Amino acid sequence: MPHKTFMWFILPSALAMFLFIFVPIISVIVQSMHIEHEQVLIEVENCGPFGCTPEVNVDQEAMRQLREEQPLGRFNGLGTYTNRAHLAFDEVGEAWATQDTWSGFLSAVYNLPFYKALSFTLTFTFVVTPLVLLFGLFIALGVNSLPRVFKGPTIFVSLLPMIVTPLVGSLILFWMVDAEGVLGAALQNIFDDNSLSLKASPWLTWVMLMVYGVWSSTPFAFVVFYAGLQTVPEDTLEAASLDGAGRWQKVRYVVFPYVAPLAVFITLIQLMDNFRVFEPIVGFSAQASATSLSWVIFNDLRGGDVQLFGSAAATSVLTICGVAILLTPVLIRTWRDFNRKRV
Amino acid sequence: MASKASQRSRGLVILTGVLIVLWAVIASFPFLWTLWGSFKVQGDFFSKADWTNALSGTRTIAETGGYFTLNGYEGAWIEKEFWRAALNTMIVVVCVVVISLTFGTLGGYALARSGYRYAFWLLMLALVFRAMPHITLVSGYLLPFFEWGVWGRLETSIIVLVAINQPFTLWMLHSFFLTIPKDLDESAMVDGCTRFQAFRHVIIPVMWPGVITTGLFSFLLAYNDFAVTAVLLSQDNATMVPKIASFLGSTFEEGNVMFAVAAVVSATAPLFVLILFFQRQIVSGLTAGAVKG
Numbered sequence: 016m017p018h019k020t021f022m023w024f025i026l027p028s029a030l031a032m033f034l035f036i037f038v039p040i041i042s043v044i045v046q047s048m049h050i051e052h053e054q055v056l057i058e059v060e061n062c063g064p065f066g067c068t069p070e071v072n073v074d075q076e077a078m079r080q081l082r083e084e085q086p087l088g089r090f091n092g093l094g095t096y097t098n099r100a101h102l103a104f105d106e107v108g109e110a111w112a113t114q115d116t117w118s119g120f121l122s123a124v125y126n127l128p129f130y131k132a133l134s135f136t137l138t139f140t141f142v143v144t145p146l147v148l149l150f151g152l153f154i155a156l157g158v159n160s161l162p163r164v165f166k167g168p169t170i171f172v173s174l175l176p177m178i179v180t181p182l183v184g185s186l187i188l189f190w191m192v193d194a195e196g197v198l199g200a201a202l203q204n205i206f207d208d209n210s211l212s213l214k215a216s217p218w219l220t221w222v223m224l225m226v227y228g229v230w231s232s233t234p235f236a237f238v239v240f241y242a243g244l245q246t247v248p249e250d251t252l253e254a255a256s257l258d259g260a261g262r263w264q265k266v267r268y269v270v271f272p273y274v275a276p277l278a279v280f281i282t283l284i285q286l287m288d289n290f291r292v293f294e295p296i297v298g299f300s301a302q303a304s305a306t307s308l309s310w311v312i313f314n315d316l317r318g319g320d321v322q323l324f325g326s327a328a329a330t331s332v333l334t335i336c337g338v339a340i341l342l343t344p345v346l347i348r349t350w351r352d353f354n355r356k357r358v
Numbered sequence: 359m360a361s362k363a364s365q366r367s368r369g370l371v372i373l374t375g376v377l378i379v380l381w382a383v384i385a386s387f388p389f390l391w392t393l394w395g396s397f398k399v400q401g402d403f404f405s406k407a408d409w410t411n412a413l414s415g416t417r418t419i420a421e422t423g424g425y426f427t428l429n430g431y432e433g434a435w436i437e438k439e440f441w442r443a444a445l446n447t448m449i450v451v452v453c454v455v456v457i458s459l460t461f462g463t464l465g466g467y468a469l470a471r472s473g474y475r476y477a478f479w480l481l482m483l484a485l486v487f488r489a490m491p492h493i494t495l496v497s498g499y500l501l502p503f504f505e506w507g508v509w510g511r512l513e514t515s516i517i518v519l520v521a522i523n524q525p526f527t528l529w530m531l532h533s534f535f536l537t538i539p540k541d542l543d544e545s546a547m548v549d550g551c552t553r554f555q556a557f558r559h560v561i562i563p564v565m566w567p568g569v570i571t572t573g574l575f576s577f578l579l580a581y582n583d584f585a586v587t588a589v590l591l592s593q594d595n596a597t598m599v600p601k602i603a604s605f606l607g608s609t610f611e612e613g614n615v616m617f618a619v620a621a622v623v624s625a626t627a628p629l630f631v632l633i634l635f636f637q638r639q640i641v642s643g644l645t646a647g648a649v650k651g
């Protein structure tokens with residue numbers, strides 16, 4: 016296809032991605048180096064029946080003018096990155112100097128908002144992703160051996176947790192594990208502990224969020240693996256049996272090689288999606304015990320009365336760096352494959 | 359099916375059966391339970407005393423006189439104006455799907471038919487864009503959109519969702535186009551069609567399965583989105599998912615949790631129907647990226 020035709024065909028799509036994905040990334044970087052204007056204060060005489068008292072007020076007119084002149088706020092350089100709400104170099108340094116033990120240091124760092132969010136995000140990503148792969152593969156192997164009549168309905172119910180809106184899915188589970196919901200009450204009965212609440216304990220909240228993560232992503236891995244299993248040739252399996260391979264050996268030496276590339280694909284997608292974990296935290300109202308990077312950004316934008324654009328942007332840039340680190344191995348691999356094919 | 363390779367011992371068959379049934383219950387029970395509970399009063403759905411109340415509907419009968427009640431739905435749809443959110447969702451979703459598919463088929467076709475290196479790099483770039491958490495992009499839009507006065511409008515959210523959707527749409531349609539033989543459009547061009555005519559009259563008619571599958575996923579992205587719509591839409595224009603989120607704060611205070619439960623069930627129903635009719639396309643779509651890409 017000639018370059019010119021190609022350009023016309025790709026133009027709408029490329030333009031949309033350029034304007035609403037690439038430009039925002041630049042905009043986030045610029046914004047992260049600015050911070051809200053300082054309040055312009057004026058002193059006014061407040062006169063009442065008992066004489067006049069001086070009072071300091073925010074000069075709304077001057078503030079409005081300032082905002083109009085510099086909508087981004089004042090330049091702050093990398094100040095936002097290093098403040099307490101983000102990388103918090105000073106606080107981490109202080110904790111390093113004052114805390115004697117590793118656990119003391121770690122818990123001091125964990126109390127900083129950015130590191131708290133980062134630790135949950137990373138734990139979530141690296142716990143949920145392998146579990147999803149494992150369960151997905153087992154369910155796919157199981158469904159594959161079912162009689163034909165049962166396959167359709169099983170796939171139907173399996174798709175539900177994945178298709179359903181993440182916020183809605185997490186709410187549905189949240190209501191069930193609520194102390195007065197059916198599962199929460201059942202757990203209280205089983206452990207005979209009326210104060211047991213999944214919401215109250217930070218540790219249980221983490222577990223609950225990860226259970227949700229596995230529940231909602233397993234269907235994806237299952238469907239992909241299931242499709243991969245259809246491509247495993249019957250002849251090869253039969254040949255392996257004739258050669259005396261047991262059931263496990265057949266799975267290990269015949270099935271695995273066929274589904275291994277799919278596992279790479281699922282891992283890639285899951286890493287991307289789990290790293291942006293956000294809706295479950297809103298759905299489970301878990302922000303007291305677990306926050307994620309996405310949630311921190313959302314909270315800066317919508318949480319308080321004032322929108323902290325600079326702070327949200329700095330966290331965004333750090334998140335994007337995180338995504339870049341996650342993706343690097345994949346990109347390097349693709350680059351090698353591409354070069355090998357060319358040669 | 360009765361080949362030697364697929365024969366299994368009785369014990370394994372039973373074990374597999376039990377595990378699959380267990381999974382089916384885990385996957386579907388929460389939905390059935392919530393659907394059932396949405397027709398009850400709060401005292402039954404969140405019943406601390408005895409969970410069987412939710413089945414027998416003791417409190418529901420005591421409070422409303424009937425075995426089932428539509429109070430939750432009435433409260434959500436009429437009192438809290440959930441119908442407005444449903445309407446907004448419909449507008450957003452239809453526009454996003456139509457625009458995404460138009461842009462995506464053009465771009466995906468070009469990527470599949472161009473043999474040059476930059477096509478590969480564009481796809482890689484799209485993959486990187488696909489990985490960007492949506493909320494980071496949203497934090498980039500917010501300030502400019504305020505400045506230009508386009509914040510809070512449905513159109514803004516639609517175009518943003520289309521753009522966020524493009525990387526995925528491009529990948530998927532690109533892999534579908536690769537399965538269509540090149541000879542088809544090339545012979546059309548030999549017969550005197552321009553590239554666009556070949557695309558429009560020869561390729562698109564055989565592309566419908568791929569377009570429908572990709573459309574389903576665009577639909578899901580737009581329908582399920584929370585990050586973009588919650589931040590970019592004003593209260594009046596809110597779509598269903600941010601509306602449900604806003605229910606959470608207000609209804610817990612008023613004791614109207616059942617409004618939120620009813621809204622959640624209402625928002626899930628269309629997805630249920632979607633899987634019912636398009637299960638095959640969803641499965642093939644999920645695997646298209648994996649098997650071919």
